[in-house]
Amino acid sequence: MNNMLNRSRRLFLAWVLLTLAIALVLGACSNATTRPEETSETASSEQTTLTVAMTSDAGIDQLDAGAYNGSMHVQAMIYDSLVEYGEKGEIVPGLAESWEISEDGTVYTFHLRQGVTFSDGLALNAEAVVFSFERWIHDPANSLQIATALEAIEAVDEHTFTMTFNKAYYPFLTELSFARPVRILSPSAVEPAGDVNGEFIQAVGSGAWMVESYVRDRETILVPNPHYWGEAPEVDRIVLKVIPDPQSRVMALQSGEVDIAGTQLGRLPVESLPVIEGDDALELLSAEGTNSHFMIFNPAVTALQDLHVRQAVNLAINKASIVEDLMDGVGHEAKGLFPLTVPYVTETNQQWYGYDPEEARQLLAKAGYTDADGDGVVEKDGQPLTLNLVLQQAEFPEWKAIGELMQYELQEIGIDLKLQMLEPNSYYDALWTTKAYDLILYRTYDDAYNPHSFLLSLFRKTADTPAVAWSDRELEALIDTAVGSTDLEERQATYDAIFARMYEQAMFAAVYYPEEIVAVNQRVSDFAFGHSTFRPILWQELKVGDR
């Protein structure tokens, strides 16, 4: 019996050894299969290849210039627009070398750059531009003002065309600088070629880059467009790798598999920043962002209709502490709805409530709220001041910590804040439709939508719905004046008045200004941030050295 068991034990050992041997052989085989890839990699590295991490697939097979599919970052690399969004929203020439606006602000005449061709060699002329717009601009599902207010678009001659609108609206030009759907694509990008109703078949534009290869959900390889009209890029090839997980992006940087990670192409987790800072092979760069996080007051809530209460909430929040203590110094102290990177925001018109819990308590007392029963929560007419704050974590993980800090800070002045964490769909449903909140955390849109489009979306009523964030007739009138103004000085004065009005009425609570962050490895030099979310990096200037 004992003998038998020993035999079976020996058999077991033999079997384990056999398994190990098989595993070793398999391992050796897999090494053999991956070796050729490595050699091809070293060959191409002399050709200066830059590898960049991206959160999701670029969707090249659907990257129609006139649609909202695929990556807008890649859209802006392949396709050019008539005008581009420069620093602080300055509109700079793109395919249009110059333009004139009629006295009443309704007719725009664009003069196209001469001698521009698409990457397939076709000429880019007024006819091609009109073709590009005609493909989508009459679609009623489109909400851009250049589409809804358009009366006519016509080619005048080879290099001139006009757009006629039914009203004056200064951000028409800003809309023309967007990543989509306003960019110009080659008539050969559709089938049948040049047919306005043709089906999109391939991404062909006049931009600095064109597609070399694409594997869904894995990578997109871009190479310089040989016909490009502007300065040629320094890099021979850009590989965009899909890495959905933020921690994995950091590891891909550390292992040297990617050269650049960060910005809106694929954010880096704040908690990993010390790791990147501690790595000698990596460099961490940051730039002031264009959006902000803030808290919307529900105007239907009685307590919040009192200006003193809104001011008290603002004064209770320590905006500097959010940056220093919660975000490890990443970002900036919020001083209003828009940071200074946004057009029309100046040092003088950016004015907001600081941190002063003592004054906040006095304001609450002025509004009639006192803590009569001594439970730490103030009340008025026997009703305790309890507010619920709706927030979500899926898109903005930092909101949980920010919400908890504000809960503590509001408790300090006697307001009982209840946090209500929702999944994104329920959160947006509360924000846009059901209004089931007292306070809700939200963020402003990015760059080109600011400030006009964001103000119109959140602080201006539409034909059938009241304003989302706060209803104020005076503010709505000011917003209308600003966006319809053709005079720059008048427009600036109106924006000054808008920001002043928001401050006086404490129409929202300022919370946090985030930052753009990127990590690059030592191979990369001359890195420069772009001026808009859809062009986070100035690709043309990048240089790549040896590994």
Next chain:
Amino acid sequence: MFARYLIQRIGQVIPVLLGISAISFLLMHLTPGDPAEIMLRADGIQPTQEAIAMTRITLGLDRSIPEQYLSWLVQLLQLDLGISYSSGRPVMSELMMRFPATALLAGGALAAAMLIALPLGIGSALYPGSWLDRLGRLIAMASASMPGYWLGLLLLYYGAVKLKLFPVMGMEGARSIVLPALTLGCGMAGIYIRLIRANLLEELGKLYVTAARAKGLPEWQIISSHALRNAVLPSLTLLGIQTASLLGGSVIIESIFSWPGIGKYAVDAIFAKDYIVIQGYVFMMAVIVVMVNLIVDLIQLLLDPRLRLR
């Protein structure tokens, strides 16, 4: 007899699939959020009421829920799972494109789990109380309590960043499957180590084993063709359930290892409220679960003659 059994089993599948798809369709429509509005807002612009109404018509959301469900069923009969709201791509081909990656990972995970569990499970049963048994217990405990994303990140850090043995991301070359398969496999292995150990110990103490030994059968034959065969039956049932869930994809593992599988596709669709994709995914999963269960039952029929008699 066998053919009748098979037809009977497949016949049961149809009402199950109908029920699952109807329930998931209804549940999707009960959750908050309008797909048309979500889609337009994803573009970053405040959509006009007209734009939302137009989009609802294009997506077919203006029809009643039963109408929408019926047209989905009619399409399904032509093996068409519809067009995704958010990407505009056909759901069937999207699922089919991602399924091989998920299936490969599932296979790798099962292989990894078995490579860990079989030797440790059998070894623990043959040497109860030994260091091998204690190691098996330790690994089983770690496997059950370690979160997958943490193990994944650890493996990635040491295997790919520090030792540079494996790539950090993607599905390229045979080496890229090792870490994700190991992560998933480790999470599964623990329970099998304990199951195999307990069942094998029980079988080895049974009279038929003594009889076989008395008959003079070689020990390897006693273990491999008698004791082990009976000992793995409970594991097989569990394996069936786990295979089905592996084939549904794992969003965490796929994200960490940039694996282009089906799990992340499904979760993204849930956030975008892409009814059509979710519906297609639920349907595919239902088919897979039913098929895997059927296969497991058939394998058990092969392994256990007692079942065949019934």
